[in-house]
Amino acid sequence: MSTLEKTTDEILQLAAAHFKVPRENLRADDDFFKTLGINSLQALDLLTRIEQHFHIELPDYELQGVSDFRTLAERIQSRL
Amino acid sequence: MKNFTGKALSWTIAGGTVELRLDRAPCNEIGSATLAELEQFVDALSGAGEDARALIISSARSEGFCAGADLRELFERSQAMVQRERLAGVRDFLERIHRVMNAIDSAPLTTIAAVHGVIFGGGFELALTCDMIIADKMARFAFPELRLGLIPGFGGIPRLKRDIGNAVVRDLLLTGRSINATKAQSVGLVSQLAAEGDALRVARATAAQINKFDSKTAAAAKRFIKPVPHDELKREIEIFCDLFTRPAVEAGLRKFVESNDALPYLP
Numbered sequence: 001m002s003t004l005e006k007t008t009d010e011i012l013q014l015a016a017a018h019f020k021v022p023r024e025n026l027r028a029d030d031d032f033f034k035t036l037g038i039n040s041l042q043a044l045d046l047l048t049r050i051e052q053h054f055h056i057e058l059p060d061y062e063l064q065g066v067s068d069f070r071t072l073a074e075r076i077q078s079r080l
Numbered sequence: 081m082k083n084f085t086g087k088a089l090s091w092t093i094a095g096g097t098v099e100l101r102l103d104r105a106p107c108n109e110i111g112s113a114t115l116a117e118l119e120q121f122v123d124a125l126s127g128a129g130e131d132a133r134a135l136i137i138s139s140a141r142s143e144g145f146c147a148g149a150d151l152r153e154l155f156e157r158s159q160a161m162v163q164r165e166r167l168a169g170v171r172d173f174l175e176r177i178h179r180v181m182n183a184i185d186s187a188p189l190t191t192i193a194a195v196h197g198v199i200f201g202g203g204f205e206l207a208l209t210c211d212m213i214i215a216d217k218m219a220r221f222a223f224p225e226l227r228l229g230l231i232p233g234f235g236g237i238p239r240l241k242r243d244i245g246n247a248v249v250r251d252l253l254l255t256g257r258s259i260n261a262t263k264a265q266s267v268g269l270v271s272q273l274a275a276e277g278d279a280l281r282v283a284r285a286t287a288a289q290i291n292k293f294d295s296k297t298a299a300a301a302k303r304f305i306k307p308v309p310h311d312e313l314k315r316e317i318e319i320f321c322d323l324f325t326r327p328a329v330e331a332g333l334r335k336f337v338e339s340n341d342a343l344p345y346l347p
Contacts, residue, residue, distance in 0.1 A: 041107070041143055041198060048218050048260045059257040060222075 007054075007080075008073040014049050015069070028070040056080060081128040084121070088114040091121055096133040096291040096309045097284070098125065098189070104142035110202045110234075111150030115177055122183040134287035135184075135191040137210060138280050144197025145219070146206060149234070155333040163325055169323050174233050174317045177202075181235045182202035185209040185308050188299035190290045195219050196276075200258070201309035205234035209242065211302060212271035214286065215261040216279040221269065228332035233320040238312035244268045 008028045016023040019036050026035060033043070044060065048070075051058055056079040066072050083092045088104040100121060102108040110118075125132065125336050141144045157168045184191060186207075192330075193207035196216035204221050207213050225232050231253070248267045252259065262271040274282040290298065323329060 017232050043260065044198070045218060047258075048220060051260050052217070052262070057263060058319070059255065060257060061257055 004070075004073055004077060007076055008070050010053065011050065011069050011073055011076070014053055017078060018046060018049050026069070028073075029068050030070070031067045032069055033067055045056060052080060081124050081131055084124065085334075086117040086120070088117050089121070091124070093128065093132060094152075095288075096131070097136045097287040098128065098132045099299065100135065100137045101140050102138070102146060105141065107141050107143040107147035107198055108139055108145065108203065109147055109150035110177070110206075111153040112173075115173065115180070118180045119176065122187075125187060126183065127191075128189075128304055129144040130295060131305065132189050133209070133293075133298070134290040135187065135189050135210075136182050136194055136280070136283045136287055137184075137191070137206065138283065139196070142197070142338045144203070145193070145195040145196050145199045148201025148203050148224075151228075151333055152337050155330075155337045158333070167321060167325055171317065171321050174320060177234050178313060181209045181251055182310075182313070185239070185306075186346050188302070189295070190287075190298055190302065192283045192286055194279040196279050201225060201232060201236075202234045202248075205236040205239065208236060208239040212237025212263040212286070213264075213269060213281050214274055214283045215264060215270045216274050216276055217261050219264070219270075219279075220258040221252075221261075221264050223250065224254050224256040224258075226254065228336065229326060229328035230323055230332075231316070231320055233316065235313050235316065240311040241309075241312070241327065242309055251261055259317060263346070289303075 012026045013023055015032060015036060017024055019038065021036065023040055032038065045059060047058060047063065054076055056076065058075060064074050067076060081091050081098065084090060089100060089102050091098060091100045104114055159170065161169060180288060191210040193210040193213045195207055195213060196219050199207055199223045200221055206221060223232050223236055231237065237253065240252070244267050261270055261273055265273055272282055
């Protein structure tokens with residue numbers, strides 16, 4: 001598994017656990033707003049989980065235009 | 081000081097601790113209703129005397145502590161007024177909210193903001209009036225005002241400058257980004273981190289410790305270490321009012337109010 005795939009998989013696990021959805025229902029290319037049915041405040045919760053898990057700071061302006069898990073993983077990779 | 085339950089908040093007093101609880105859907109946005117009840121609160125607090133040694137401010141809303149000013153009310157009221165009335169209305173609101181914030185900031189009791197979730201804009205400014213912030217690990221802090229063409233107007237910049245270094249002040253103000261509770265603690269904004277859902281419990285334990293001390297000594301210590309930056313607070317109102325009547329602000333407010341975007345709280 002590549003580093004990007006591993007990061008994506010960790011995000012999917014975090015999202016599944018936080019929003020209490022089955023991990024197998026989530027895919028890397030899913031639009032997380034639609035798949036998880038979340039609003040911007042809930043997206044900030046996910047951002048906080050991600051920052052805690054990866055021990056990074058990810059400014060929320062870097063999430064502009066990002067709606068799928070794989071692109072989110074790329075943003076995280078650039079901060080690791 | 082008698083217990084109170086209003087439309088936007090409530091307060092109780094027991095064992096020397098006053099608890100002010102914000103509770104207005106969706107996330108305690110500060111508009112005219114909240115302001116009026118906050119004014120009642122600071123009036124009641126000023127008459128509490130020796131009964132009150134500690135104050136905890138928290139939120140009953142699951143979404144967070146406070147998402148800031150009520151931008152919908154601000155926009156809708158502004159639309160019904162000509163420009164001169166609009167500016168006078170905003171100035172009056174700012175002067176009233178500054179009186180509330182200054183009263184909490186300089187209150188002779190020890191004050192704690194017990195925060196979780198969103199602490200944005202005016203909510204962040206309210207938390208900054210307190211002597212210490214105790215934050216849930218999932219809390220996030222931001223000053224998103226610049227994307228509306230405004231600066232924080234409830235005393236945020238002078239109080240942020242009072243508490244932390246300029247690098248972080250400028251980062252928060254000029255990017256509008258949010259930071260999590262761990263970062264906020266690392267830069268000196270947050271006194272204590274609490275586990276998820278535990279900020280109020282930790283604040284109550286802290287208040288119980290505060291209640292052991294002589295109240296006059298605690299008040300003297302506070303006056304010594306926490307001056308209210310009155311001159312800068314007055315300048316903030318002037319700068320806010322200068323900016324407020326520009327078309328960019330009306331456009332920014334309209335965009336926020338009318339947006340169907342899934343990301344209204346992201347910069």
